[in-house]
Amino acid sequence: MSRYNPFYFVGQALKSLWRNSVMTVASILILASCLIVLGSFALLVADINLNLDQLGLMNEIAIYLEPTLDDAQVEEIYDTLRTMDNVDSITYVSKEQGLEEMKADYADYSDLFVIAEGEENPLPDMFYITYEDIAKATTLEYQLGEIEGISKIIFRLDLAAQIDSFKSGVSLVFIWFLVLLFVVSLFVIINTIKIAVHARRNEINVMRYIGATRTFIITPFILEGVIIGLLSGAIAYFAEWYIYTYIEQVVQTKIRMLEVYPFSDLSAYVLLGFLLIGTVTGAVGSSISLRRNLNA
Amino acid sequence: MIELQNVKKIYPNKTVALGGVTLRIEDGEFVFVVGHSGAGKTTLMRLLLREEKPTSGKLMVNEFDLTKLPNYKVAHYRRQLGVVFQDFRLFPNKTVYENVAFAMHVVGTPTSKIRKRVPAILNTVGLGDKLKCYPNELSGGEQQRVALARALANNPKIIIADEPTGNIDPEMSIEIMNLLLKINRLGKTVIVVTHEKSLVDYYQQRVVTIEHGRVVEDKVGGMFE
Numbered sequence: 284m285s286r287y288n289p290f291y292f293v294g295q296a297l298k299s300l301w302r303n304s305v306m307t308v309a310s311i312l313i314l315a316s317c318l319i320v321l322g323s324f325a326l327l328v329a330d331i332n333l334n335l336d337q338l339g340l341m342n343e344i345a346i347y348l349e350p351t352l353d354d355a356q357v358e359e360i361y362d363t364l365r366t367m368d369n370v371d372s373i374t375y376v377s378k379e380q381g382l383e384e385m386k387a388d389y390a391d392y393s394d395l396f397v398i399a400e401g402e403e404n405p406l407p408d409m410f411y412i413t414y415e416d417i418a419k420a421t422t423l424e425y426q427l428g429e430i431e432g433i434s435k436i437i438f439r440l441d442l443a444a445q446i447d448s449f450k451s452g453v454s455l456v457f458i459w460f461l462v463l464l465f466v467v468s469l470f471v472i473i474n475t476i477k478i479a480v481h482a483r484r485n486e487i488n489v490m491r492y493i494g495a496t497r498t499f500i501i502t503p504f505i506l507e508g509v510i511i512g513l514l515s516g517a518i519a520y521f522a523e524w525y526i527y528t529y530i531e532q533v534v535q536t537k538i539r540m541l542e543v544y545p546f547s548d549l550s551a552y553v554l555l556g557f558l559l560i561g562t563v564t565g566a567v568g569s570s571i572s573l574r575r576n577l578n579a
Numbered sequence: 580m581i582e583l584q585n586v587k588k589i590y591p592n593k594t595v596a597l598g599g600v601t602l603r604i605e606d607g608e609f610v611f612v613v614g615h616s617g618a619g620k621t622t623l624m625r626l627l628l629r630e631e632k633p634t635s636g637k638l639m640v641n642e643f644d645l646t647k648l649p650n651y652k653v654a655h656y657r658r659q660l661g662v663v664f665q666d667f668r669l670f671p672n673k674t675v676y677e678n679v680a681f682a683m684h685v686v687g688t689p690t691s692k693i694r695k696r697v698p699a700i701l702n703t704v705g706l707g708d709k710l711k712c713y714p715n716e717l718s719g720g721e722q723q724r725v726a727l728a729r730a731l732a733n734n735p736k737i738i739i740a741d742e743p744t745g746n747i748d749p750e751m752s753i754e755i756m757n758l759l760l761k762i763n764r765l766g767k768t769v770i771v772v773t774h775e776k777s778l779v780d781y782y783q784q785r786v787v788t789i790e791h792g793r794v795v796e797d798k799v800g801g802m803f804e
Contacts, residue, residue, distance in 0.1 A: 287687050489668050492628065494658035494733070495685040497651075 287499060295503035296510055299479050310475040311515045314564060317464040318519035318557050319526070324460055325556070326527055328453050330543045335446050342371070342417065342443060346410040346427065347435035356432055357408060363430055364412060369423050371413045378406040407434060417447055465564060472508050472568025473575075479507060480576045487577065501577065505569045512565025516557035523553055580606055581627070581737070581768070586636035588622050588792075596622035598792035599636070604770065606736070609763040611779050612772045614789035620772050623789065624741055627770075628662065629653050641736065658686055661730030661767075665742035667722045669714040675701065675725050676710040682732040700728045704758060720751025727758055737768040744775060752778060 300307045346364075348357060357375075364373050376384070382404055386396050399405060414423055420440055427436050480487070490500055527546045534543050546553075581604040588597040597619050604610055614620050625631045626638060629645050638645040643656045669678050676697055683693045701707050704724040714722050723743060730738055740759060744752035756771075756778055763769040773779065779786055788796040 288684075288690070291684060485668065486670060489670075490685055491654075492657060492660075492662045493682045493685045493729075494654050494656075494660075496654040499654075499685060499687075 287502075292502045292506055296506035299483065299503060299507055300510060303475070303479055303482060306475045306478050307511065310471050310511050311518065313471045314468045314511065314515035314561060315518040315522065317468045318515060318561060319522050321461060321464050321560070322519060322523045322553055322557060323526065324457055326523075326544075326549065326553070328457050329549065330541075331453060332450065333542055333544060335450065342413045342415075342420075343439070344412050344414065344424070344427070345437040346412065346433055347407040347437070348409065349432050349434045350407055352408070352432050360430060360432055361410070364410060367423065367426060369414045369416055369419045371415045374411040376409045376411065378404050378408050381406040381409060417443055465560075468564045469568045469571065472511060472565055473572040475511065476504055476508060476569045476572035477576050479504060480573065501573050504573055504577075505566055508565035508567075508569030508572075509562050510565070512561030512563070513558060514561075515565075516554075516559075516561030519557045519561070520550075520554045523557075524550065580604065580639070580641060581770075582637070582639045584637040586626065586633045586638050588619075588626065588631065589634045595792055597626075597633070600789070600792070600794055602787060602794055602797070604768060606768055607763070607766055609760065609769045609784045610771070611782075611784055611786045612770060612789065613774060613779055613786055615774065618789045619792040620789055621741075622792075624739065624772055627739060628660065629656055658733055659736050661727075661733070661735040661738045663723070663726050663730050663738065663740040663743045665745035667714070667719075667726045667746070669722055669725055669729075671714050673713075674710065675706060675712050675714070675717070675728075678714070678725055679728045679732050682729045686733055688733075696732070697728075700731050701725075703731070703761075704728045718751065719747035720754055723747055723751070723755050724758065727755070727762070731762065735767070737770070738762060740769070740771045742773055743771060744773065744778060749777075753781075756782060 348360065352360075361373065361375065364370055382396060382399060385406075386393050389395075414420055417440075420438075420443070424436065424438055424440070427433065487500055524546060531543050531546060534541050581602070583600050583602045586597055586600045587595070589595050600619070600623065612620055612623065622631075626633055626645065627640065629648060632648075633646055636646070640656070641659060643652075643659070645656075648656060670681065673681060679697045679700060680693045683696065688696075698707060698710065701710060704727050706721060706724055706728065709717065709721065709725075714725065717725065723746075727738075727743075738759070743755055743759070747755065752775070759769050759771060760782070783800040785799045786796070787794055
């Protein structure tokens with residue numbers, strides 16, 4: 284059985300894109316703009332998460348130990364913590380370490396800590412633990428309260444819950460953005476392909492009479508959508524690169540308290556994401572348009 | 580072989596385009612289908628091209644039962660046919676060679692075969708020296724000959740010509756009709772839909788006359804009333 288030449292389809296798609304160049308350029312620019320907005324939002328979400336994680340407060344509990352405990356009792360509490368459900372990591376900070384950390388944090392006032400050294404050290408030995416699941420955090424808090432030898436538990440559940448809901452909110456907005464931009468881009472592609480089909484309707488009619496299969500007729504149009512998607516993805520990637528690198532520099536020089544991912548860490552995801560979303564949008568847009576405008 | 584048995588076509592607005600046509604065309608026949616505007620000629624063509632399905636009756640073209648033919652097999656069926664239109668329907672941005680070659684590309688013919696066959700067909704229709712011309716550089720008669728070459732490209736068993744001489748001058752019309760007869764002598768079934776009385780009378784072939792959606796006359800060498 285004879286087979287179609289794939290270069291024929293690519294050639295037809297490129298010719299058609301060239302013939303409807305105004306609409307092609309418009310589609311590419313609109314889809315690229317949508318991708319840039321989407322990509323910027325995704326990167327913003329990634330950076331927000333990075334900074335929230337940097338706060339270190341999200342899932343951390345500070346446990347103050349009774350000052351009278353000996354090493355064996357501390358060891359026993361450590362073993363108990365290790366066996367508990369929902370505990371992710373455990374860090375022990377002795378009162379001497381605690382004082383050193385405090386001195387480092389308040390380097391300008393190190394003189395003040397002289398009186399607190401040695402036997403006079405008022406700080407307790409501590410454990411910092413992190414948990415895995417915020418939903419089970421209250422249970423963990425209760426279980427910790429049951430352990431002998433613990434004098435105080437500092438638990439930022441409220442803050443953790445707030446940050447968690449903020450992250451969920453941002454993710455929700457992100458998903459709606461994704462859907463909205465996908466729909467807008469689809470409409471643009473649908474119209475571009477509609478115009479392409481209209482421009483070639485006589486040709487399509489003749490193709491039908493000659494005995495062209497539906498696949499033969501629609502493949503160039505689907506490819507047209509895919510090419511628009513790929514070009515948009517590539518343009519959006521380079522634009523995003525430029526925009527993000529600029530913001531990265533501004534943050535690094537002017538807002539040092541915030542951290543951002545270097546673009547090189549995320550570039551592969553951005554490129555793949557743009558090309559994938561662009562291609563899928565192009566192919567789906569073309570298919571919908573063909574279904575509506577070409578009763579092959 | 581083409582066979583219609585009591586074929587009716589009634590549109591949703593109740594217009595009866597064909598009111599029960601029974602007709603049989605044997606392989607290798609040359610048939611004129613004549614009739615006034617609105618008689619049902621175009622509907623008959625549309626049914627033969629399987630653009631539409633009959634409302635009732637039976638319509639067979641070779642081994643294809645067009646009343647039952649599923650949509651996905653239509654392309655395969657149409658490769659049995661070569662179609663020529665009144666307005667030529669050539670691609671203005673393709674050369675004569677490319678216009679004919681395109682018909683072969685569409686059915687997936689290898690390029691090497693296309694390169695051999697296209698010049699041969701164009702020679703048959705007398706356009707062997709116009710391969711590189713564009714349609715707008717040709718006369719109406721020449722354009723219709725390109726359309727004929729395209730219709731022949733995939734070696735179909737049946738040629739359907741819908742008013743093939745409607746857009747060309749009388750002298751060229753004779754030329755096109757002679758070509759269609761030549762093609763018929765090569766063993767193809769040729770159906771020419773026309774309302775040009777002089778041509779039909781001149782060629783003395785089988786004439787099927789349709790009026791008000793029915794075959795009112797079917798005779799060989801018939802005169803067109």
